Amino acid sequence: MEILNGKELSEKIKNDIKLEVEQLKAEHKIVPHLAAVLVGDNPASQSYVRNKVRSCEKVGFESTLIRKDESITEEELLDIIQDLNDNDGVDGFIVQLPLPAHIDEQKVTLAISPEKDVDGFHPINFGRMTQGLDCFLPATPYGILKMLEEYQIKTEGQNCVVVGRSNIVGTPMSILLSRKGYPGNATVTLTHSRTRDLSSILKTADIIIAAIGIPNFISSDMTKEGAVIVDVGINRVEDASRKHGYRLVGDVDFDSYMDKSGYITPVPGGVGPMTVTALLLNTLKSAKLKI
Numbered sequence: 001m002e003i004l005n006g007k008e009l010s011e012k013i014k015n016d017i018k019l020e021v022e023q024l025k026a027e028h029k030i031v032p033h034l035a036a037v038l039v040g041d042n043p044a045s046q047s048y049v050r051n052k053v054r055s056c057e058k059v060g061f062e063s064t065l066i067r068k069d070e071s072i073t074e075e076e077l078l079d080i081i082q083d084l085n086d087n088d089g090v091d092g093f094i095v096q097l098p099l100p101a102h103i104d105e106q107k108v109t110l111a112i113s114p115e116k117d118v119d120g121f122h123p124i125n126f127g128r129m130t131q132g133l134d135c136f137l138p139a140t141p142y143g144i145l146k147m148l149e150e151y152q153i154k155t156e157g158q159n160c161v162v163v164g165r166s167n168i169v170g171t172p173m174s175i176l177l178s179r180k181g182y183p184g185n186a187t188v189t190l191t192h193s194r195t196r197d198l199s200s201i202l203k204t205a206d207i208i209i210a211a212i213g214i215p216n217f218i219s220s221d222m223t224k225e226g227a228v229i230v231d232v233g234i235n236r237v238e239d240a241s242r243k244h245g246y247r248l249v250g251d252v253d254f255d256s257y258m259d260k261s262g263y264i265t266p267v268p269g270g271v272g273p274m275t276v277t278a279l280l281l282n283t284l285k286s287a288k289l290k291i
Contacts, residue, residue: 001257004230004265006143009150010273014059017280021060024287032287033062034118034279035084035093039077039103040070045096052094055276061283064090070100077103078111085113091286092118092136094279115289118282121168130175136282141173143274144209144230146281148183153228153263156185159204163218163251164211165192169232173209198222210251220256229257229264232271 024030034056038049049065056063066080077095084093093116099105114124120138128135137145148155160177164170174190177183186207191198193212199222202208210218211232223229233251250267257264265271 001260002263004147004151004228004263004270006147006265006271006274007269009147010277012150013146013277014055014280017059017277017284020284025060028291030287030290031060031062032283033064033089033091034283035064035066035090037066037068037077037080037084037093037095039068039072039096039099042098045098049096051276052279055280059280061280072100072103074103074107077108081108081111085111085116090116091290092116092283094119116286118279118286120172120282126167126172129172132179136285137176137278138168138172139278139282140169140232140271140275141176142278142281143276144173144232144271145176145183146278147230147265147271147274148228151263153183153207155183155207158186158206160186160188160207160209161202161205162188162190162209162211163192163198163202164209164213164232165190166211169211170209173211177207177209208252212251214251215249216253217251219253220260223260225260226262227260228262230271231265231267234267234272 021032036049036052038045053063053065084090095108097105099108109121112122114122117125118136120136125135129137155177162170162174170190174188177186178188189201191201202222203224205223205227207228208223209230209232213233215235215237229252231250231252235249236246237249238245239247248268254266
């Protein structure tokens with residue numbers, strides 16, 4: 001099994017972004033600016049946002065982190081979003097999910113200007129994506145597309161099975177891989193928790209996108225030789241031997257694939273770094289629209 005190394009690939013793309021940022025700054029006096037809004041003290045959310053801020057520094061972006069206590073009201077958060085929408089110095093921003101239960105995530109998503117929605121969650125960007133129009137692609141699917149492209153994974157005519165139907169990963173991934181062009185032109189089956197006989201469907205897959213949120217759910221006996229396995233899952237499982245008492249695993253039983261042919265992404269170090277890189281690419285695209 002060959003590894004699709006998202007960590008290495010993301011560093012390569014970040015170096016390319018850095019060079020382009022230097023050119024933008026020299027020729028047009030433009031420095032891309034990404035802002036992030038973090039509500040509460042969810043450890044995973046704090047880690048994700050830290051990674052995004054560090055990545056901005058690495059490629060030469062400006063970054064702003066707005067931290068708010070989880071007691072913030074929905075109205076106060078919406079006011080922050082409107083301020084960011086109106087701020088010409090900010091090219092794109094994200095509101096880190098999940099949000100506290102008293103805040104309507106859908107209302108927050110709708111409040112973000114589509115022109116600054118570098119996470120690609122707004123219905124206008126989503127709708128433009130389905131019609132193949134220019135837009136900000138959802139960050140994780142975009143990162144996966146870049147990975148498939150960079151590793152020259154064949155997608156045309158391939159059977160692709162997406163496991164999970166979220167609006168963040170599964171559903172947009174199924175649309176993107178079935179679109180005309182590369183990576184695309186695949187025959188896509190979208191499966192989920194109500195799918196019958198999932199194992200039989202997986203055995204037909206040349207490419208599997210696993211995004212169901214269940215640790216080690218897919219094992220090598222459920223898939224065929226030579227399949228490309230893209231593991232989007234990131235789950236904490238107890239492990240007393242680790243410093244923090246847990247370790248991170250994907251939705252795929254990685255160890256069971258060592259004797260099979262094909263490609264696989266590790267967790268961590270696979271899709272995660274590419275998601276952050278895709279966010280940077282969307283922000284760079286937004287900044288370039290000023291020219």
